[in-house]
Amino acid sequence: MTLVKNNLVIEDKWTFVGDEEDLPKTNAIVTLKRWQEDREALLARFDNLGIVLRSDENPQVIAEDVSFFQVIALDFPVYTDGRAYSYARLLRERFGYKGELRAIGNVLRDQIFLMHRCGFDAFEINQGGNKALKIWLDAQKEVTTFYQPTGDGRNTVLSLRERRRLAKSAS
Amino acid sequence: MYKYDDYDQQLVDERVEQFREQVNRRLSGELSEEEFRPLRLMNGVYLQLHAYMLRVAIPYGTISTAQMRQFAYIARTYDKGYGHFTTRQNIQFNWPKLVDIPDILKDLSKVQMHAIQTSGNCIRNTTADQYAGASFDELEDPRPWCEIIRQWSTMHPEFTYLPRKFKMAVTGSPSDRAAVAIHDIGLRIRRDDQGDLGFEVMVGGGLGRTPMIGKTICEFLPKEDLLSYLEAILRVYNQFGRRDNKYKARIKILVHEIGAETFADLVEKEWVHIRDSALQLPQSEIDAIQAHFTPPPFEVLPSLSSVFADKVATDQAFAYWVKNNVREHKQQGYAIANISLKPVGGIPGDISHTQMDALADLADQYSFGEIRSTHEQNLVLAHVKRDDLYALWQKLDAYDLATPNSGLITDLIACPGLDYCALANSRSIPLAQRISNRFGELDRQHDIGKIQIKISGCINACTHHHVGHIGILGVDKKGQEFYQITLGGRADEHAKIGKIVGAGFSTDEVVDAVETLIDTYLNLRENKEETFLDAFNRVGEQPFKEALYDAR
Amino acid sequence: MTKQVVTANRLDDGLAVFYKADDSWHNSIDQASQVDAGPEAEALLAQASDERNQLCVVGPYLIDIDKEGAHATPVRYREMIRTLGPSVRPDLGYQAK
Ligand code: SF4
Numbered sequence: 001m002t003l004v005k006n007n008l009v010i011e012d013k014w015t016f017v018g019d020e021e022d023l024p025k026t027n028a029i030v031t032l033k034r035w036q037e038d039r040e041a042l043l044a045r046f047d048n049l050g051i052v053l054r055s056d057e058n059p060q061v062i063a064e065d066v067s068f069f070q071v072i073a074l075d076f077p078v079y080t081d082g083r084a085y086s087y088a089r090l091l092r093e094r095f096g097y098k099g100e101l102r103a104i105g106n107v108l109r110d111q112i113f114l115m116h117r118c119g120f121d122a123f124e125i126n127q128g129g130n131k132a133l134k135i136w137l138d139a140q141k142e143v144t145t146f147y148q149p150t151g152d153g154r155n156t157v158l159s160l161r162e163r164r165r166l167a168k169s170a171s
Numbered sequence: 172m173y174k175y176d177d178y179d180q181q182l183v184d185e186r187v188e189q190f191r192e193q194v195n196r197r198l199s200g201e202l203s204e205e206e207f208r209p210l211r212l213m214n215g216v217y218l219q220l221h222a223y224m225l226r227v228a229i230p231y232g233t234i235s236t237a238q239m240r241q242f243a244y245i246a247r248t249y250d251k252g253y254g255h256f257t258t259r260q261n262i263q264f265n266w267p268k269l270v271d272i273p274d275i276l277k278d279l280s281k282v283q284m285h286a287i288q289t290s291g292n293c294i295r296n297t298t299a300d301q302y303a304g305a306s307f308d309e310l311e312d313p314r315p316w317c318e319i320i321r322q323w324s325t326m327h328p329e330f331t332y333l334p335r336k337f338k339m340a341v342t343g344s345p346s347d348r349a350a351v352a353i354h355d356i357g358l359r360i361r362r363d364d365q366g367d368l369g370f371e372v373m374v375g376g377g378l379g380r381t382p383m384i385g386k387t388i389c390e391f392l393p394k395e396d397l398l399s400y401l402e403a404i405l406r407v408y409n410q411f412g413r414r415d416n417k418y419k420a421r422i423k424i425l426v427h428e429i430g431a432e433t434f435a436d437l438v439e440k441e442w443v444h445i446r447d448s449a450l451q452l453p454q455s456e457i458d459a460i461q462a463h464f465t466p467p468p469f470e471v472l473p474s475l476s477s478v479f480a481d482k483v484a485t486d487q488a489f490a491y492w493v494k495n496n497v498r499e500h501k502q503q504g505y506a507i508a509n510i511s512l513k514p515v516g517g518i519p520g521d522i523s524h525t526q527m528d529a530l531a532d533l534a535d536q537y538s539f540g541e542i543r544s545t546h547e548q549n550l551v552l553a554h555v556k557r558d559d560l561y562a563l564w565q566k567l568d569a570y571d572l573a574t575p576n577s578g579l580i581t582d583l584i585a586c587p588g589l590d591y592c593a594l595a596n597s598r599s600i601p602l603a604q605r606i607s608n609r610f611g612e613l614d615r616q617h618d619i620g621k622i623q624i625k626i627s628g629c630i631n632a633c634t635h636h637h638v639g640h641i642g643i644l645g646v647d648k649k650g651q652e653f654y655q656i657t658l659g660g661r662a663d664e665h666a667k668i669g670k671i672v673g674a675g676f677s678t679d680e681v682v683d684a685v686e687t688l689i690d691t692y693l694n695l696r697e698n699k700e701e702t703f704l705d706a707f708n709r710v711g712e713q714p715f716k717e718a719l720y721d722a723r
Numbered sequence: 724m725t726k727q728v729v730t731a732n733r734l735d736d737g738l739a740v741f742y743k744a745d746d747s748w749h750n751s752i753d754q755a756s757q758v759d760a761g762p763e764a765e766a767l768l769a770q771a772s773d774e775r776n777q778l779c780v781v782g783p784y785l786i787d788i789d790k791e792g793a794h795a796t797p798v799r800y801r802e803m804i805r806t807l808g809p810s811v812r813p814d815l816g817y818q819a820k
Contacts, residue, residue: 058410080209080292082332086409089329094444110193110210117328142189145182147322149449150329156449157178157322158456165455198735200778218781220805221816223737251815266815268736518811589801590809600811650799 002132005100005122009129014050014071029071032057043068052104055083059091066097074120076105085118092119093151109135113143117152172233172541173318173463175283182325183280186287190214191273198270213293213331215286216272219593225264225272226289227279231299231317231341232260232544236531239542241282243527249275254527256512256520258584258634259338260298260544261289265591287325292333294324294405298340300348301545304466305553307501311360311368313343315461316397319452323398330405334412335420337405338377345664350546352376352385352666353638355422356404363391370397374404374434375426378632382668383423388435394457396442399450403442407434467539467554472504482561491613492564492575506557508538510550510567511574511582515611516604519585520548529570537563546635547584547623549577579616580624580689581607584635588628588645589652595628597645597652602626605682610689619689622703638662640704641688642669643681654681658688658715659707672712673720684719691718726788727764728755728795729771730805731780739805739817740780742771748780750817752795752806757788 003012014027019034029050030042042049050071053059059072066072072091074084084103091097102122103115112123112135125132149156175183190210197207211217215226227242234242242262246254249271250264257263267275279285288295297317304312320339324330330337341358342349351357357373370392376385392400404422411429413419426434483490498507510530513519522530530550534542537559538552545551555563567573576582583606586592588599603626610616625639629646636642642657653675660669676684689703691714696706707715729742730752740748741755744767749755758764764785770776771783787798797803808816 080332081414082292082330083410083414085329085332086406089406108206110206111332114326114328114331142192143182143185143326145178145185147182147325148327148329157182158453159449160178161176161459162453162455165459198778204734204777204781218732218737220801221737221739221808222732270735589804590811595801598810600809604811652800 002125002127002129003102003122004125004132004136007133007137009133010122016052016073029073032061035062035065050100053084053087055081059087059095063090063095066091066095066099069097069099071100071102071122072097073102073104076103076107076111079106079108079111085114088115088118088120089150109139112136112139116140117146117148117150117154119151172235173230173314173460179322180280180283183283183285183287186214186285186326187273187276187280190276194269194273209291211269212290213288214272214276215289216267216269217290217593219265219587219591220589221591222266223269223272224591225267225275225286226257227262227264227284227286228289228296229260229262229284229544230296230321231303231314232301232546233303233314234542234544235282236535236540236542238282238284239527239531239534241278241284243524243531245275245278246524246527253521253523255518255587256522256544256548256550258546258548258586259296260301260546261296262544263587265587290336291331292335292337293331294327294333294337294339297321297324298338298349298354298546300342300344301543301551302348302498302507302553303343303543304464305500305502305505305507306344306346307499308346309344309501310362311343312461312464313341313349313358313360315457315464316358316360316370316394317341318460318463319397319457320401323401323450327405330409333405333409334414335417335422337408337422339401347662347664347666348545350635350638350662350666352664353378353382353635353662354385356401357385358397361391367393369393372400372404375423375431376666377421377423378635378637378668379421380418380630381424381427382632382637383427384666384668385423386426386431388431388438395452395454396446398452399445399448400438400442402445402450403438406441407437411437466502467541469502469505469554470556472556472558474503476504476557479557479560486561488575489561489564491617492573493560495575495579496573496577497560500554502554504557506555506560508552508555508560508563509545509577510552510572511576512549512572513576513582513607514571514574515576515581516608518600519583519603522550526570526572529566530572533563533566547582549582575613576616578621578623580610580619580622581616583607583624583626584639585626586628586633588626592628594631595645596630596647597628597654599626599628599634599645602643602645602654602678602681606685609682609686618699619693620699620702622689624685635662636660637668638666639669640707641685643685646675648675652678654678654684656681656684656688656719658712659704661704670712672716687718688715691715725760726757726790726795727760727785728752728757728788729764729768729783730755730786730802731771731783733780734778737781742767742783744770746770746776752788752797753793755795757790757795760785760787 052073217224340349340354343360353376359371372389373385496509543551585599585603589595625634625636626643627636638660655675657669744756788795807818
């Protein structure tokens with residue numbers, strides 16, 4: 001398993017903690033259940049906290065809490081379960097989440113780019129380091145034209161057309 | 172019609188190369204079939220009984236002659252010389268090799284076509300009224316809106332892995348030829364009290380195992396808000412649509428389970444957040460897209476054409492074709508010509524490469540270089556001068572494209588069924604052929620009048636049999652083909668799901684059963700003007716039921 | 724005992740193909756290895772579905788056949804159509820010789 005972020009393979013400092021498992025000293029990624037049950041204790045104990053949401057756990061329930069987390073991991077149990085694409089956009093574009101948004105689970109080359117457009121910036125890829133990085137870099141190059149505005153800041157076709165129209169009317 | 176700008180072209184070109192890579196990765200073993208399958212589906216590539224099948228999108232059913240010639244070329248070069256028009260205005264090729272498909276897609280991209288999202292759990296090609304821009308009762312041409320939707324929905328990063336496929340249709344006329352009420356989203360252009368144009372939005376229509384008519388969740392949506400509203404609907408669906416059961420995953424089930432009002436509330440709540448976002452359509456963009464659909468340079472013509480009237484009076488065969496296949500046009504002196512792909516006893520929707528080339532030539536000559544495909548699996552030349560109709564008809568006839576049966580009983584709609592389709596339970600085409608042959612005689616067809624028979628080879632209901640006046644569903648009963656009949660459905664502005672009339676019929680019985688239904692109708696109709704559907708609505712199913720089953 | 728054969732579609736051109744125990748795929752069902760339903764059939768299917776075959780074909784599965792001499796006819800009509808071609812186009816598919 002390789003974690004790719006910002007065009008780099010990075011070391012994963014975080015630990016996913018099951019509901020019954022002991023907490024690490026720092027950098028814990030907890031489940032929604034644990035967060036809801038132990039919220040105060042977790043906040044008292046950790047400076048660095050992350051949360052993982054299953055695909056049937058809507059981030060609406062943590063909409064007010066996002067500033068507490070440095071990492072939010074969204075799970076793709078199978079790549080055909082596309083709920084987390086919407087969750088990612090809500091977290092970024094509506095709830096104002098600025099930390100790491102990590103895609104975990106069935107994260108494959110041909111979906112990574114869509115994930116990135118929806119606001120994911122870290123990807124757990126089930127491949128060795130170099131291969132994982134290549135997957136990310138290749139997926140990035142394939143498409144350079146976008147119709148839909150998302151929070152990723154890429155220029156859309158519509159904005160480019162508008163720009164052209166303005167330039168034309170100005171000249 | 173719409174012409175790609177360099178952005179549109181670039182996206183399609185990139186997509187072709189992306190798919191070429193994906194095919195290579197599959198062939199080299201880097202991708203398993205399980206991983207590759209959704210990728211090929213997203214590019215219109217199915218695996219059917221005999222071979223791969225490639226479904227090419229025809230956005231809102233408008234085809235240029237260059238595109239039609241390219242279809243002919245592809246049919247000749249990579250396939251077996253023919254194509255098949257579907258009930259969603261698309262075209263399918265039945266025999267392409269996987270290794271050739273990237274090249275086919277490349278050839279398509281040269282004429283601004285693609286196969287993107289013609290399958291898979293994503294937003295599919297948006298369909299429209301086949302008479303768009305020609306019909307006299309139209310409020311506004313729906314196609315610019317379909318194009319706007321096409322662009323927004325193409326490779327939408329958020330909505331590529333929906334719970335299930337997602338289909339939309341748009342009509343600009345009060346009379347609905349696009350069957351909007353049986354789509355996941357149906358849009359009907361209408362006027363509000365101030366006289367402004369906008370959309371009535373219906374959601375949750377669909378057929379299959381649980382047929383449902385769409386519910387209106389927004390009476391009037393201002394045009395500039397179209398995309399934000401659609402995005403709100405899709406976002407609600409993507410989060411809350413069921414993913415535990417494929418048969419309950421369409422949006423119609425969600426709308427049904429939580430209720431249309433609750434669904435509308437959820438959409439409304441989502442929409443307030445994004446209404447004023449970058450999704451709002453600037454007038455400049457609407458104008459730019461609409462500019463692609465300005466009416467062709469019609470000539471000013473007299474309302475009466477003596478050439479035309481003469482020919483109608485003197486040539487009976489032509490007169491029949493005009494009566495059945497030609498429709499009124501909004502522009503004086505012009506007409507809409509329906510090209511039937513239902514020769515008596517033929518395969519509904521199939522067309523040979525020579526016919527495609529011939530039609531392209533005729534469209535160039537007589538209809539401003541544009542052809543339409545219809546959800547009834549026919550084609551249309553939308554803008555023909557009345558004076559030219561006779562010449563057009565003669566040339567169509569030379570290519571076996573002048574069957575005068577538009578809207579009549581032999582204009583049946585049938586899916587590929589078990590002759591091609593991997594999902595089928597039974598064959599559809601041979602049944603269509605037998606019914607067509609049984610009723611083939613033109614006088615008899617005229618006597619029977621307007622009627623729509625739709626045949627699906629399985630409950631996926633690709634031909635919309637639930638909303639056929641007579642719907643026929645093929646089922647598998649202990650390894651035998653069996654056919655279940657529904658009556659009284661309709662897909663127009665009064666859309667209604669037909670009712671199953673009773674036990675199914677064997678292959679041997681089913682054509683007789685259809686004839687019994689027709690004879691029953693002929694006996695009980697009040698006059699020749701009362702259509703099958705009108706009569707059915709007046710007397711109900713009982714007389715038909717009795718005729719079918721009491722004698723047994 | 725019901726006889727079975729393994730069928731699939733070839734990866735590169737998609738055509739219906741039938742499996743022979745020497746690890747080869749054929750256009751004609753008559754070339755296919757006929758085995759008894761049950762463990763023997765399952766073993767053949769496993770062999771036809773191994774990693775190498777995943778690079779040649781898509782979705783191998785077993786079908787029931789009726790046997791007359793060397794000639795095999797699928798029991799299900801669907802499979803019959805696959806061995807021949809579309810019933811409405813006798814000029815196409817394997818039947819088109
Ligand atoms: S209705 Fe069924 S058999 Fe017919 S084309 Fe659709 S999926 Fe295939």
